[in-house]
Amino acid sequence: MEFQDNAMEELNSTGDVSEQADFQEESEETLHIPVMLKEVIEHLNLPEGGCVVDCTLGLGGHAAEILKVIGCKGFLIGLDRDGDALALAEDRLKSVPGQCHFIQSDFREIGNVLDHLGIRQVDGILFDLGISSYQLDNADRGFSIKKEGPLDMRMDRSSYISAHDLVNTLSEHEISNILKEFGEERWHHRIARALVSERSRAPIESTKQLSEIVRLAIPARYRNQRIHPATRTFQAFRIAVNRELESLPEALDRCTDYLKIGGRICVISFHSLEDRIVKEKFRNLSREGRLKLLFKKPLRPGDDETLHNSRSRSARLRAAERIT
DSSP states (O other), rough: OOHHHHHHHHHHHOOOOHHHHOOOOOOGTTTTOTHHHHHHHHHOOOOOOOOEEETOOOTTTTHHHHHHHHHTOOOOEEEEEEEHHHHHHHHHTTSSSSEEEEEOOOGGGGGHHHHHHHOOOOOEEEEEEOHHHHHHOOGGGGGGGGSSSSSOSSSSSOOOOOOHHHHHHOOHHHHHHHHHHHOOOOTTTHHHHHHHHHHTSOOOBHHHHHHHHOOOSOOGSSSSSSSOTTTTHHHHHHHHTTTTTHHHHHHHHHHHHEEEEEEEEEEEEOOOHHHHHHHHHHHHHHHHEEEEESSSOOOOOOOOHHHHOOEEEEEEEEEEEEEE
């Protein structure tokens, strides 16, 4: 989007928002539980000795099970933008038999990564989109609505632009557009106006400060809903900071080029903006005769999983197989 590109140049030269709400309720016990693990393993349908790319490695929950399936002769490439999470995953997976290669990278760079490794085809590709519970639980990362922390929200901490930059430098119109497009926020005009007014007195520095400004900006009768009133705003700024929706279509295109015939791709999304992109991209690739959809509507987690892992409640899984 133009306003985002302009902001990036200057500083550097949704629908379903239950994901963030569900994360707020998580405990340490759910930290390492991979979402829809059984379904992912079933629909990736990996061969022993296979080569797999986990494009969003996180803490390695899915990867650990994938390594068990492909065995010691298999090879897993784990990508993640978050260097801290990548280091934790590497430590966790060193005890699992199998070969792993860990790379800090945006998944849109999957083609360059595989070319560099000399890998032309893979058996399976996995995306587990959105924010991780590890990132949310760390207040210093600035993702949490309820925990006091700096306005950061960068998945890659070496990135130049943060939520603080967007909140404190963009115009009221640009902020309103971010909230509308990336958060599908009903009160985007009111919130943008309140943020600009507040920062005229002093910069907005913390997550708690942002959260409270948003809460007070919306009509009082809408402040006590199931999810926190600032949920959509936090989602919107996070997506804008990390350019998440911009990266996804490009990554899905590149992934298909590297899948073997019969190889499969699984994508777990957590809000409607992501799922819409995956749905349209899979549909187009299916019409071109490159992919076969494994099911028309996304799979949702079962009752037992949602009971034991709150993060899974808003998850949607789509899967496809390369046919040409």
